[in-house]
Amino acid sequence: MKKKFKIKHFINYIVVGAATIIFTILNSVGVLGLSEQFLLEKIAISIILAVSLGLVVGFLGELSLGHAGFMCIGAYIGGKVASLLSESMGNGFLTLIIALAVGGLSAAVAGAIIGLPALRLKGDYLAIVTLAFGEIVKTLFLNSSEETFGGPIGLETPRYDRNSLFIIGFVVVLIMLAVIQNLIRSKHGRAITSIRDSEIAARATGINVTKYKLLVFALSAFFAGIAGVLFSYSNYRVQCTKFDYNYSIEILVMVVLGGMGSVNGSIIAASLITFLQIQLASILTGDLAVLQNIFYALVLILIVIYNNAPALKGFREKHNLKSFISKLFKKKKEDPSEVRDDEAKWDRVPTKINMDELLSMDIKVTESTMKPDKGGKE
Amino acid sequence: MDYILETTDLGIAFGGLKAAEHVNISIKKNEIYGLIGPNGAGKTTIFNIITGVYQPTWGSFKLDGEVIKNLPQEKINQKGIARTFQNIRLFNNMTVVRNVMVGLHNRKEYKCGFFTSVLRLPKHFKVEKEMREKAKELLDIFGLLEERNNLACNLPYGKQRKLEIARALATNPKLLLLDEPAAGMNPNETMELAETIKLIRDKFDMTILLIDHDLKFVSGLCDRVTVLNFGTVLADGNISEVLNNKDVIEAYIGKKEEDE
Numbered sequence: 001m002k003k004k005f006k007i008k009h010f011i012n013y014i015v016v017g018a019a020t021i022i023f024t025i026l027n028s029v030g031v032l033g034l035s036e037q038f039l040l041e042k043i044a045i046s047i048i049l050a051v052s053l054g055l056v057v058g059f060l061g062e063l064s065l066g067h068a069g070f071m072c073i074g075a076y077i078g079g080k081v082a083s084l085l086s087e088s089m090g091n092g093f094l095t096l097i098i099a100l101a102v103g104g105l106s107a108a109v110a111g112a113i114i115g116l117p118a119l120r121l122k123g124d125y126l127a128i129v130t131l132a133f134g135e136i137v138k139t140l141f142l143n144s145s146e147e148t149f150g151g152p153i154g155l156e157t158p159r160y161d162r163n164s165l166f167i168i169g170f171v172v173v174l175i176m177l178a179v180i181q182n183l184i185r186s187k188h189g190r191a192i193t194s195i196r197d198s199e200i201a202a203r204a205t206g207i208n209v210t211k212y213k214l215l216v217f218a219l220s221a222f223f224a225g226i227a228g229v230l231f232s233y234s235n236y237r238v239q240c241t242k243f244d245y246n247y248s249i250e251i252l253v254m255v256v257l258g259g260m261g262s263v264n265g266s267i268i269a270a271s272l273i274t275f276l277q278i279q280l281a282s283i284l285t286g287d288l289a290v291l292q293n294i295f296y297a298l299v300l301i302l303i304v305i306y307n308n309a310p311a312l313k314g315f316r317e318k319h320n321l322k323s324f325i326s327k328l329f330k331k332k333k334e335d336p337s338e339v340r341d342d343e344a345k346w347d348r349v350p351t352k353i354n355m356d357e358l359l360s361m362d363i364k365v366t367e368s369t370m371k372p373d374k375g376g377k378e
Numbered sequence: 379m380d381y382i383l384e385t386t387d388l389g390i391a392f393g394g395l396k397a398a399e400h401v402n403i404s405i406k407k408n409e410i411y412g413l414i415g416p417n418g419a420g421k422t423t424i425f426n427i428i429t430g431v432y433q434p435t436w437g438s439f440k441l442d443g444e445v446i447k448n449l450p451q452e453k454i455n456q457k458g459i460a461r462t463f464q465n466i467r468l469f470n471n472m473t474v475v476r477n478v479m480v481g482l483h484n485r486k487e488y489k490c491g492f493f494t495s496v497l498r499l500p501k502h503f504k505v506e507k508e509m510r511e512k513a514k515e516l517l518d519i520f521g522l523l524e525e526r527n528n529l530a531c532n533l534p535y536g537k538q539r540k541l542e543i544a545r546a547l548a549t550n551p552k553l554l555l556l557d558e559p560a561a562g563m564n565p566n567e568t569m570e571l572a573e574t575i576k577l578i579r580d581k582f583d584m585t586i587l588l589i590d591h592d593l594k595f596v597s598g599l600c601d602r603v604t605v606l607n608f609g610t611v612l613a614d615g616n617i618s619e620v621l622n623n624k625d626v627i628e629a630y631i632g633k634k635e636e637d638e
Binding site for chain 1: 429450451452455456460461463467468469470471472476479480481483484488490492495496497498502505506509545546548549
């Protein structure tokens with residue numbers, strides 16, 4: 001077998017890596033202001049959250065609504081470790097690394113614990129358990145004493161140098177991409193996607209479903225915890241009101257919009273949504289602040305309709321990114337019969353939340369009810 | 379006599395309903411054994427007990443002399459019992475070759491740890507390549523090699539059945555359970571399937587237990603059968619004897635009028 005370098009598998013590393021380098025250069029020249037740095041930090045955090053949740057929702061096929069809870073654990077524990085360590089060894093790179101590791105691992109332990117009921121529960125019931133878990137975590141930190149985690153005022157955390165925090169964020173994104181994509185594109189990833197497609201058949205084929213579910217939950221929570229630590233470094237205070245279920249659902253929206261089971265889609269959706277939110281927040285201030293959420297929701301609805309409405313299918317096929325790029329490079333369309341098995345899609349969409357089906361259902365009904373009318377007239 | 383599968387007084391009750399009772403089946407090595415009976419006789423229930431979906435209420439069963447008890451499905455599969463399903467259960471969003479590769483997952487020769495895969499050590503590539511070659515080999519036997527890059531859900535019905543058998547065989551079982559393999563097939567496909575099943579027996583030295591309603595198909599394939607009715611064994615033994623058994627005929631087509 002010939003070994004080919006498949007650009008398809010590396011495109012996201014290249015894009016994220018290039019973005020990191022470009023922004024690092026722009027930053028060292030001094031083009032980036034504080035707000036841009038802040039935006040980039042937020043984008044890195046969102047990407048980490050979306051891709052790690054995508055592992056659970058898109059590849060394992062379980063609906064988890066407690067991702068903000070894992071992030072909360074990472075933010076508080078990592079932030080606490082950082083503030084303790086910065087007293088003794090200074091607020092340096094080593095402190096950051098230790099905080100990231102501790103925050104990530106404690107979230108991973110929580111993920112494994114929440115993974116245990118996940119072995120028995122399915123679909124909606126698991127979603128309810130994870131939702132409740134997120135709220136429990138939030139409430140626990142809210143009711144902590146002021147000396148430990150700050151209680152309602154929040155935990156004061158050390159800040160990291162603004163000039164390099166976003167770069168660290170993007171490096172973490174790259175590492176996470178490597179881990180998650182290497183996992184998915186291995187025999188273990190195959191086992192995980194087989195559980196998504198049919199748990200009964202996976203068990204009958206000898207796949208240890210318990211082990212893989214725990215693994216995926218823990219890994220996903222680990223990266224959510226790391227995102228939490230980064231969050232605590234990018235803010236003066238960690239306040240648990242931020243990590244409510246709205247935030248969990250926001251992350252889920254990123255995953256669903258990006259296309260479930262698609263890592264690249266999650267990256268793009270996370271970047272765009274975060275960008276949109278922060279831009280809206282900076283444009284619409286004062287009395288207009290009320291409009292932020294309305295605009296945000298409106299844009300989301302438009303994106304969903306554009307991506308899923310069957311009536312727009314033709315338009316979508318003509319004007320999508322792929323044809324735009326192939327026009328740009330005048331590349332010939334790939335012959336689908338020549339696709340080798342390595343290149344066949346990893347990114348298949350599972351059917352737990354099937355937007356296409358939901359949206360097309362209405363239209364089918366109207367079509368079938370309209371047809372007899374026509375026949376009657378003729 | 380060495381039996382691959384031996385059940386003794388196997389039975390299960392769901393609440394007050396006895397779905398199966400006193401089921402004794404003994405299957406010799408390299409045999410194609412049939413399990414037949416009218417709808418609701420408890421055939422699939424017996425399959426589900428043997429594959430660990432249900433735990434038996436009474437009795438026990440031995441695989442190759444070893445008593446299997448209280449094991450989850452995946453462990454039983456690793457012990458050497460593989461199955462297909464009455465309603466096909468493939469990994470629909472995965473390609474055909476990957477479906478088979480999932481079946482190869484637990485084989486000792488393709489062991490590859492989690493960190494080996496994530497760190498992309500050379501062993502990962504070696505194992506992946508070997509698994510792919512092995513899967514292609516299996517697909518070739520079933521005539522599915524050309525379709526290997528299609529999604530499993532896009533295969534025609536007959537090929538989906540074959541793929542399911544290929545995936546079960548990939549787990550390297552001692553005993554293969556086929557739940558209504560010929561259901562929904564036309565006579566030509568059924569004949570082709572019978573040939574495939576014989577081929578599997580000879581090529582892999584496999585022991586096969588199958589359920590089917592098509593008596594022509596069963597009598598052409600099986601050496602011995604067990605007939606179940608209302609959860610109990612109605613008759614067992616050689617196929618020709620069993621099909622001429624008065625009770626069996628009665629269970630299938632009812633009594634003659636003058637007998638009543």
